[in-house]
Amino acid sequence: MRRINLWLVAAVLVVAVLPLILPLPRGLAEPFTGADGQAQAAITAANPDYQPWFSPLWEPPSGEIESLLFALQAALGAGLLGYYLGLRRGESQRGRPDADRARRDALAVAARD
Amino acid sequence: MHIMEGFLPPVHAAAWGLASLPFLVMGARSVTRVTREHPRAKLLLASAGAFAFVLSALKIPSVTGSCSHPTGTGLGAILFGPSVMAVLGAIVLLFQALLLAHGGLTTLGANIFSMAIAGPWLVRTLGGPLSLAVFLAAGLADLATYLVTATQLALAFPDPVSGFLGALTKFGGIFALTQVPLAVIEGLLTVLVVNLLIQYSRDDLDELAFAPGVVR
Numbered sequence: 001m002r003r004i005n006l007w008l009v010a011a012v013l014v015v016a017v018l019p020l021i022l023p024l025p026r027g028l029a030e031p032f033t034g035a036d037g038q039a040q041a042a043i044t045a046a047n048p049d050y051q052p053w054f055s056p057l058w059e060p061p062s063g064e065i066e067s068l069l070f071a072l073q074a075a076l077g078a079g080l081l082g083y084y085l086g087l088r089r090g091e092s093q094r095g096r097p098d099a100d101r102a103r104r105d106a107l108a109v110a111a112r113d
Numbered sequence: 114m115h116i117m118e119g120f121l122p123p124v125h126a127a128a129w130g131l132a133s134l135p136f137l138v139m140g141a142r143s144v145t146r147v148t149r150e151h152p153r154a155k156l157l158l159a160s161a162g163a164f165a166f167v168l169s170a171l172k173i174p175s176v177t178g179s180c181s182h183p184t185g186t187g188l189g190a191i192l193f194g195p196s197v198m199a200v201l202g203a204i205v206l207l208f209q210a211l212l213l214a215h216g217g218l219t220t221l222g223a224n225i226f227s228m229a230i231a232g233p234w235l236v237r238t239l240g241g242p243l244s245l246a247v248f249l250a251a252g253l254a255d256l257a258t259y260l261v262t263a264t265q266l267a268l269a270f271p272d273p274v275s276g277f278l279g280a281l282t283k284f285g286g287i288f289a290l291t292q293v294p295l296a297v298i299e300g301l302l303t304v305l306v307v308n309l310l311i312q313y314s315r316d317d318l319d320e321l322a323f324a325p326g327v328v329r
Contacts, residue, residue, distance in 0.1 A: 008305045015294050015301075019174040028178045035181040036115045036215075038287045039262075043120060043270050046280075050270075052119030056214035069212050070170050077166030081306075084160040088314040 114184070114227050114262040114288065115209065118217025125269045130222025133199070136230045140199030147193055154193075157310075157317045161189030162201035164306060168299060169205050169228075175291040183299035184258050187251030188306055190233035192323060202229025227261035247307050252300030259288040 024031050043050060060066035121129070148155050168185030175181060186198045203225050209215040216224045232254035241249075263284035272279035310318055 005305055005308055008301050008308075012298050012301050012305075015298050016173050019176045019178070019294070022176060024178045025176075031178050032174050032180045034172065035179050035259075035288055035291045036117065038179060039266060039284055040117050040120060042283060042287060043266065046272065046283075047270055052117070053123060054119035054217065054219045056118045056210070056217060058211065059214040060212075066213060070172075073208065073213075074167050074170040077163040077168075077170065080163035081160050081167065084156050084163075085309055085313060087156070088310075088317070092313050092315070 114181075114224065114258050115206075115216035116220040116223050116262065116265065118210070118214065119219055120217075121220050121223055121265070121269050123219075125265070126219045126222060128222075129220075129226050129265065133222045133225045133230060136196065136199040137203060137225070140196045140203075140229075143194065143196040144200050147197060151320050153320050154317050157314065157321075158189070158193060158197065158201075161192055161197075162204065164188045164303075165198075165201055165205050166208075168302070169209070173295055173298060175294050177291045179287075179291050181259075181288070181291045181295055183295050183302075184228050184232055184255050185299065186228060186233050186258070187236055187247075187254040187299065188303045190236040190254065191247060191250055191303070191307070192310075192318075192321060195230075195233035195236055198233035199225065199229045202233070205229075223265050224262075227258045227265065231261040232258040243307070244304050247304050248300040251303035252296040255296040255299045256289065256292055259292040260285065263288045 019032075060069060144158070147158055165185035165188075168183040170182070172180045172182050184202075186202050189198045189201055203221075206216055206221060206224050206228065210217050210221055210224075235257045236250040236254050263281060266284045267277050267280035270280055271277045272283065275282075
């Protein structure tokens with residue numbers, strides 16, 4: 001199981017990094033812009049009269065603050081997920097009293113001998 | 114898949130909000146039921162939300178030369194059924210709308226519908242061997258989200274010449290093609306987390322009567 005998980009991580013890395021290595025599609029004005037932004041630009045290009053009728057109540061004042069908040073979002077999620085898996089891993093190992101007792105007995109026997 | 118603030122005409126924004134509302138109510142009731150009937154699985158439910166939090170924060174490059182992000186909503190739908198994800202996904206989208214100016218309050222209904230409803234509900238229809246089922250369910254939920262976003266935009270902004278279908282091709286080209294490698298990534302990561310759950314968290318899965326091939 002552990003080996004499969006390592007392969008899964010490796011495959012994820014390959015799929016994520018490959019676009020950076022492969023040649024870019026031709027006719028690209030700017031590489032690796034966001035798809036959401038591209039859709040917004042396509043709307044404005046096809047409907048020059050459209051005026052957004054509402055604007056965000058608050059916007060991150062700079063790209064740095066924005067990346068801070070994105071990093072915070074990922075950190076909160078990863079932190080909780082890691083806490084959960086760590087907790088359950090600890091429980092699943094502690095939750096085997098027979099195995100613990102067997103190991104203690106074996107140690108005691110080894111010490112006595 | 115985030116439709117930016119103010120970028121859906123008021124009628125469309127309201128209609129998608131109304132369409133999402135019953136799913137949100139149903140989702141809130143599912144969350145209450147899960148926490149009452151399976152108190153042990155509460156932390157797993159929060160972790161499914163956390164998974165969506167992480168994945169939707171990661172902008173990943175794609176072979177089309179643009180960037181997009183996975184949704185992370187398949188995992189929770191596989192474990193708890195799709196309805197809880199309406200609530201968990203809405204929390205993620207609200208965080209991004211308020212703090213990141215990513216998506217928006219007026220487009221929240223439409224974004225909830227694509228990411229937290231359409232994607233997760235598709236998961237129900239899949240079965241088969243566990244890893245493959247999980248991979249396909251999570252990956253297809255991810256793709257479906259972006260197809261729904263493209264449809265929403267094509268309905269709101271049909272092409273003056275080629276109409277709805279022309280606009281759908283245009284927005285689909287921006288979203289769906291870019292999303293294919295990301296859907297693969299989301300599928301692989303979801304299989305990874307399910308593997309870890311089977312390894313370390315058997316009790317929680319048993320509590321939820323989760324078994325290979327069970328379709329929720």
